[in-house]
Amino acid sequence: MIPVLDRYLFRQATLAFLGSLLVLTGVVWITQALREFDVVTAQGQTLWTFFLVTGLALPSLALVVAPVALFGAIIFVLNRLNADSELPIMSSAGVTPWRLMRPLLVLAVMVAVLVGTLSTSAIPASLRQLRDIITQIRADVVVNILREGSFTSMGDGLTVHIRQRTQNNTLLGIFVEDKRDPNQIITYVAERGRVLENDAGTFLVLEQGSLQRKEAQSLDIPMVVFERYAFDLSPLADDGDSVITYKPRERYTAELLMPDPSDELYKAVPGRFRSELHERLASPLYPVAFMFIAFAILGRARTTRQSRATSVLAAITIAFVVRLIGYGATSLAGSSAAAVPLVYLVPIAAVVGSIFVILGGPRRLRLSWRSRRAQEGYA
Template sequence: MGSIDKYIFRTTLASFALILVSLTGVIWITQALRGIDLMTSQGQTIVTFLGITSLVIPALVLIIAPIALMIAISHTLNKLATDSEIIVMNAAGFSPFRLFRPFFYATCVVALLVAFIASYMAPDGMRRIKQWDAEITADVLTNILQPGRFAQLDQNLTIRIRERQPGGILAGIFVDDRRDPKERITIIADHGTILKNESGSYLVLEDGNLERFEAGKRDPALVAFGRYAFDMSKFSKGRDFTLGIRERYIWELLSPSPDDPVYQQLPGQFRAELHDRFLAPLYPFAFAALTFAFLGTPRTTRQSRNFSIGGSIFAVFGLRMAGFACSVMTVKQPLAALVQYLMLFAAIGGGMWMIVAGVVVEPPAALMEAINRSNERILRLFGRPAAA
């Protein structure tokens, strides 16, 4: 790789990284705001909140990376064209196909990243989110005990907390336990904490009173305590969860178990997801070829690039939307996956043909004439500006 190739390669990848981080960060914030109730209503820490919401980042990168590459290539080509470097390299003997080489290297790096994310990182992140969510949902101490509400955990067990304080402290705890028909226990504590260990989950109450009403006795027994552990293991057991299609690794999609209930119910979605994983690394090549085909030919600074930029955006956007449509149709029509493969290879082949042939994308003459005539009509309608 020569010095020019290294310069273009580094510029493209640096722009790609900056754009990818920016777009992913913006979209991640919008997704993370949906889970803000983890801290406000379920009493989770900031570490748990950030941990759960950050696991969705690989799935976002999987969609954003090809688009970020397209924007990075457009930025690099526009920079080279503005500084007249493309014309100088063309005059020095660089053909458009030769100039495409460093962009191709950068595309290979992005495609490898996308392939790794599609096959392992994205499903692994979604799997961890589902597992974490199942643990939180199954934990009564964080999900059911809401401040100011009476939570009936069992038919004869009611618990209420006044508020959640920093550090996981529960303030103003009330417990009414009638599970034993021979006695009724009422507990009022100033505050308490949650303790989880190998033996189970406990609500550790501090500075409170325990009142026990025994059957056959007239007066209750009142006990003041400084520390009392209330067993909550029965209500804090984890629950099983079923992995969805997006949580499966690529090898699990290639050979699903015939006894898998999800596969038996949704075989078409397994097929569509598998093809999406295979097609994900091809989109960077298609986007790179189309973008360079529209913007990579030598132009002077007097020639407008607006039409080429608009054409590249339209081509990339149309290709991605058609891909989404084919993916949806693949669920019921297996041949739709073949159409998507042909469409991507046609886009790559068409873009490479335009690059090798040196096709310059310019607006049609008829379109320019129509625009000029429209401008003249507008000027006649509103009147030409008076001469100075």
């Protein structure tokens, strides 16, 4: 049977955590979504593709936001308990700091499991799928070349214009000017056409049109009328079947644990594989470290006359510095394998230091120092 106090504290902290997680993730998602809005506007994709692309980034956002949301939730709960005089009453009733911290630690462990699952499994899978979708969009000739209502210069002297694209992907009002050959300019005009992809390549099949060929050394411009004409677009299209090189962050954890020695990217930057692996494995330690930091500074009862603003600011500063040092350790691990233990020592040291504070270590040191000074004075 779970004690009432544990259920009460766990419920308060969980609700605050979920609220913070939703708000922070929503804010960060909106900023990312605005950056990716060109997937709909410039790239001609549907709203479904837009939400799919931005939705696949949510696990990465949650990985960053979850420890921060937990940290903010614990600070909020401890502050509210003290402001409502619940924390002093619990302390007066004999509730020890460890007893008070137990439900918060359970929540921190649950968040750590969530963060570990995201970092080792969900994020690599989502980022890999995101890379596949972006590659497919970039390889889509109809989207990137045949843009409705605009003259699109494809470089090397080729300009394409499509007046309209129907729902069944029929193209109307097609204009193509080909200046790739310096000795002649070919202009294609057709009433309609379609893009055809087969084993031979990608073709723009023009129907009911004409072509004009102007030679560089001739004033004549002969015209040829055709019923059907296949214009080869293969040189302009990215090879969608080409091998995609995934970045270390997009690799599965098993691929980081046992990288392929023949992998060109691994041979070029083995340190990035090492730092990414240990960053994933160490990330679940930070929710627990943040919980201990918040509790060490704000877990003791104080009178309502004592301002806790300084303590809140100190907790935020310490958590920020710990995470910043953690990123620095990860960067060092990418440069040298000898720095790998630092990736884990940073959050562990934060936990040990917080436990020292919770046990009253600083106060005992101050009393011991005063006692020695007093003894020296009497002597």
